[in-house]
Amino acid sequence: MTVISFIDTSVLCNLVPVPGRDQNAERVRSEMSARLGRKERFILPVTSVVETGNFIAQLSDGRLRRETATRLHDILRLVCEGKAPWVLHDLAWDRDFLQQLLDGADTLTSYVEHAASQLGAGDLLIINERLQYEQRSQIRAAIWTLDEKLGSYS
Template sequence: MHVSIIDTSILCNIINIPFRNQNYKVVIDELAALQKDKQHTLILPLATIIETGNHIAHIGDGNIRREKAQIMADLIKRTVNDTAPWTYYGKEFEREELLDISNSVVDHALREIGIGDLSIIQVFKKYKETVPAIGTIRIWSLDNHLKSYYEEMPTVKRRRDR
């Protein structure tokens, strides 16, 4: 199984949000390819939904804002009803995970990396630790600091019983 955790930069392109859609065609083409791959799982974290919703809320043109908000509302409904091309991953963080995030907030803020991105990184860590049989896992992002989150997971080979 291969896993891609969807970052806000990707979802903004999928929804085609003005000024946040510079890679629309590339993202849509990759999404189509990933959907065809039965060994690939797409994960949508809560932080990605919230951040994308905030970007939509700040669109200057009210007509476009309404159109993109409706697309977002439909996307959320499809996600909840398991008809979207991805699976929602909204596991709440345990206290220790929030402490892990808090310990790196200042350092990351100085590098212009916000809590939303730290939350997505935490989802990456938690998913790979709790879900068995992952071949590869990555944060699917256009942001360099998140693109670097890619790992090939060692697979355990079982001996055949004779």
């Protein structure tokens, strides 16, 4: 059975790479290669793109900011052209999605409780995107993350 994984911001920042957030770039690239060799499929959630883009926009060096934005742009262009090793997740940003987020997706803990225990809204959004994917496809998916807190929900 093919493994399907949602790519978290912590992984995407190492793949781009985003200066200051790419401490594990070599390890992540090596792991990506190994996972692709095992025919793992990847989904790029909107949250990872937004958060990575925000980290790029916050870089203080304008030259690095432009170079890094160009790398993310090129990756996203490959996604649009169907040439990247991952696909987009079609997401309905609607009342049901928002209610699932507030309810904590499938974690049995509300957004407020997650926030109080330091699991951010971005991480919970990825969990929720995965839940919607699983509900539509009836296929279990993992989350590839370097974040220990989010990883506990993978």
